[in-house]
Amino acid sequence: MASAYRGEMTNPAAAPPESEVLTAAEMRAAIAVLSPADLLRLKKAARLFGRLMGMDPDDLVQEAVVRAMEDARHCRRAMKVIMFLIGTMRSVASARRKSADARRVVRSVDDDAPSGGTPVMPADACTTEEEHIVEQEFWKKRVEAVFELFRDDEDATLWLMARMDTDTLAEAQAATGFDATKINTVGRRVRRKVERAFPEGLRQ
Amino acid sequence: MTGNDRDDKKELVRLAEALIQNVVTQSDDDIIAEAAEDYGDANATAERMRALVTAAANRAGRLKLEAARAALQGARLRTSAQVMEGSFEDKKRLLLQLIAKNKAVAQRLTLAARNADDLTESDLDSMLEDLRDLGLFDPADMPK
Numbered sequence: 001m002a003s004a005y006r007g008e009m010t011n012p013a014a015a016p017p018e019s020e021v022l023t024a025a026e027m028r029a030a031i032a033v034l035s036p037a038d039l040l041r042l043k044k045a046a047r048l049f050g051r052l053m054g055m056d057p058d059d060l061v062q063e064a065v066v067r068a069m070e071d072a073r074h075c076r077r078a079m080k081v082i083m084f085l086i087g088t089m090r091s092v093a094s095a096r097r098k099s100a101d102a103r104r105v106v107r108s109v110d111d112d113a114p115s116g117g118t119p120v121m122p123a124d125a126c127t128t129e130e131e132h133i134v135e136q137e138f139w140k141k142r143v144e145a146v147f148e149l150f151r152d153d154e155d156a157t158l159w160l161m162a163r164m165d166t167d168t169l170a171e172a173q174a175a176t177g178f179d180a181t182k183i184n185t186v187g188r189r190v191r192r193k194v195e196r197a198f199p200e201g202l203r204q
Numbered sequence: 205m206t207g208n209d210r211d212d213k214k215e216l217v218r219l220a221e222a223l224i225q226n227v228v229t230q231s232d233d234d235i236i237a238e239a240a241e242d243y244g245d246a247n248a249t250a251e252r253m254r255a256l257v258t259a260a261a262n263r264a265g266r267l268k269l270e271a272a273r274a275a276l277q278g279a280r281l282r283t284s285a286q287v288m289e290g291s292f293e294d295k296k297r298l299l300l301q302l303i304a305k306n307k308a309v310a311q312r313l314t315l316a317a318r319n320a321d322d323l324t325e326s327d328l329d330s331m332l333e334d335l336r337d338l339g340l341f342d343p344a345d346m347p348k
Contacts, residue, residue, distance in 0.1 A: 024268070028261050036250035037232035040239045043253050044227045048220045058256055065260035066267065086224060139212035146219065163222035164215035172222070187226040188234075194223060195242065202216050 020076055027072035030081040031065060038082040044195070045086045051203040053093035054100055064089035142202060149193050156193075159186045295328040296320050302341055309340055 022030065034042070042061060050057030068075070068088045075084040143164075150156035155178075162172040173183050194202070227235070239246035290298070299320055303310045317323065317331065335341050 028265070031257055031261050034254070034257065035232065036247060037235045039250040039253035039257070040235050040246065041227050042257070043239075043249065044235075045224045048223050048227075052216060052220050061253070061256055062260035062263070065257050066264040069261060069264040069268075083228065086228060090221070090224075136212070139216065143212045143215055146216075160219065164218050167218065169222075169225060184226065184229060187222065188230065191223045191226045192238070194219075195238075199242070202220060 018073070020078075022072045022075045022077060022081075024069050024072045027069050027075060027081070031068070031085070034082065041082055042085060042089075045089055047195075047199070047201050049089060049093045049201070051201040053097040054203075055093060055096055057201065060089055060093055063092050067092055145197075146194065146202070149197055150190065153189075155182075155186045156190050159183065159190055163187075292325045292328065295325070295332060296323070298341070299323075299328060299331060299335075302335060306340060309335060 043057075046057035046061045046064075049055075050060045053060075055063075064085055068081075068085050071088065075081065147157065147160060150160060158176050159172070159178070162175040166172045166175060169183065173180070176183065178186065230238075236246045239249050243249040303313065313331075317327075320328075323331075332341070
């Protein structure tokens with residue numbers, strides 16, 4: 001189930017025939033009747049993804065809804081709309097992050113300094129080496145902080161290592177040796193602790 | 205983990221994706237219970253989300269409408285440009301031909317217009333556009 005939302009958004013070449021996909025009007029109607037649980041799933045996903053990818057979570061939700069209506073033709077009727085929305089959210093956030101990374105130019109503080117003068121503030125799209133190092137250190141410490149939450153929980157630590165090193169649940173399951181139930185149970189335990197420790201997401 | 209910032213960030217992105225996968229596999233009851241723990245009132249939180257997605261859906265509808273309007277306007281401008289492509293004499297000749305061929309056209313015009321007397325180029329363009337909008341001629345028929 002979980003891999004469906006990833007595959008659907010990463011394989012546009014596999015566009016299904018029109019009769020098998022939603023129209024924009026149907027997408028809109030489906031969004032209007034999302035269940036409370038699905039709306040809460042959307043909130044959780046936006047919290048987990050938003051700031052990490054440099055976006056406000058509410059903005060990410062709104063952008064994903066707009067995009068989902070534009071791309072309704074990619075949503076098969078058999079697919080749950082919440083899965084499509086979360087996949088779209090992931091796609092929007094990834095595109096935003098890649099775009100920001102592509103614009104970013106790392107340059108030396110010295111590059112900005114008039115000869116013998118004080119360095120000037122770099123343009124928005126640029127970052128100084130110093131800022132780059134600070135950010136690097138931030139991500140490193142954040143990873144450490146996540147692991148620190150589970151210092152006394154071997155299963156959770158194993159789960160974290162596997163999920164951070166692999167792209168799919170199946171790969172993580174193979175790496176940990178956990179069965180389907182255990183990987184889900186440990187995953188939920190990790191998620192709840194991370195959600196409480198970082199209620200605004202991993203980059204709050 | 206590694207000392208490389210790209211790897212650390214990538215690992216956090218993978219973690220976020222894994223946690224989201226976990227969110228979508230939980231039962232509705234579990235998700236609602238978690239929201240009650242985290243936010244107090246799960247229903248109120250869900251309704252705030254509903255307001256957010258509804259506003260976005262409305263915005264998407266407006267964007268689509270604006271895009272359709274812009275496309276229509278663009279098509280009109282292109283067609284108008286097509287009407288105005290010919291020379292003044294070509295347009296005058298075309299108007300007189302249309303009048304001669306079509307009584308309905310003649311009935312819609314004043315005597316001066318029927319004779320194409322004292323018409324400026326702007327008058328001709330405007331009349332030809334009106335006739336085009338009435339479906340009485342196709343700009344593609346305009347002499348090149």
